Amino acid sequence: MLVLGSLAAFGPLAIDMYLPAFQSIGKDFATTSSAVGWTLAVYFAGLSLGQIIVGPITDRFGRARPLRIGLAVFVTGSLGAALAPSIEALIVARLVQSLGGAACAVTSRAVVRDLYRGAEAARVNSRLVLVMGVAPIVAPLVGGALLTIAGWRAIFFVLVAAGTIGFVGVRATLPETAPPHAPGPRAGLLRSLISDRDFVVYAVIAATSSAGLFAYITGVPRVLMDLYHVPPRHFGWYFGTNAAGYIAMCQINARLVRRHAPLALLHRGIVGLVAAPALLVTGGLLGWPLLPTAASYFVFVSSLGLVFPNAIALALEHHAARAGSASAWIGAAQFGLAAGASSLVSAWNDGTSLPPAAVMLGCGGIGAAVLIASRRRMAVRGAPT
DSSP states (O other): HHHHHHHHHHHHHHTTGGGGHHHHHHHHHTTOOOHHHHHHHHHHHHHHHHHHHHHHHHHHHSSSHHHHHHHHHHHHHHHHTTTSSSSHHHHHHOOOOHHHHHHHHHHHHHHHHHOOOOHHHHHHHHHHHHHHHHHHHHHHHHHHHHHHHHHHHHHHHHHHHHHHHHHHHHHHHHHOOOOOTTOOTTTTTHHHHOOOHHHHHHHHHHHHHHHHHHHHHHHHHHIIIIIIIHHHHHHOOOOHHHHHHHHHHHHHHHHTTTSSSSHHHHHHHHHHOOOOOOOOHHHHTTTOOOOHHHHHHHHHHHHHHHHHHHHHHHTTTOOOOTTTHHHHHHHHHHHHHHHHHHHHHHTTTSSSHHHHHHHHHHHHHHHHHHHHHHHHHHHHTTTTO
16 A cells, blocks of 8 residues: 555655745856746646546556666656656656656556455555555655755656656555456447446545645745745645544544444545635625634644545445446546636635635635535435435
């Protein structure tokens, strides 16, 4: 689980660790912030589209070989980024890196589905998303420290080392887990997934929750440091406290699924994803002080520990033979919506705390609406909720 969680974290880790280095990269290459922004845009695109490509491959050829190739591609892209002589070379290297990260993300989720079902899958996913979810929260802090100590290229050298360690770990610990007669990709795959209403419901919830998380990551540093004047040396404590809440909730979820249905726990997590941003919007309009604002952020991030593992486990429940493809579409939707939410928060920046809070509320509200609609559909057709 530690190896799989680390692999799933490569994608978000490579996104957020280098964010503090944007200004330094622009200065080194004597280019504009817009050009540096392309290094992030191509990574989002590669991570989303790459998962759609890699998913069917893992269903046809197994998990282990595509994962090893993906790790090699990730290491190659990271090394190219660390040694890039120009902004154009850095953009290309980031695209290569994203394709390797996509293979890691798809395969880790598919392996869990190969080995576990139902509540047990939700429990194992709690361990998996524990590492994956902490990565985008802690990565900017680690990247900022590396930037201060050794410069922006050190960030990519650390990713080279992480990818190499992951490759060794996979070779040593991960056997082939794909079903022996898994079917190859077929033209109607996407149509069949879309026709599965339960898959669509839980995939949308996972994707909108990821979008809310990235809205938080994009907007909250600016809110805390610019609006509430939190010193940079203290900012890490706020992010770290929220990460601790997420870690704790993942562990609690892993225990609760032994006695409670994953769907029931998912409902409780969605309540937090709606209630906390609603309080943040209210606080932004009324000018709340720092303490209730920080507490609301804590509730939002902690609630993700009940949403991610259960939503992913429920989405993949009936797709054992094509877990790679189903996982790929979930991942593509997650990072695609995350990119949109992050861009919306940046474009909407007005110097207040409202933009990230409103986007977080919108993401949580969409997830809640989809879940409520699905319960009504289940009640109408007589299915258990």
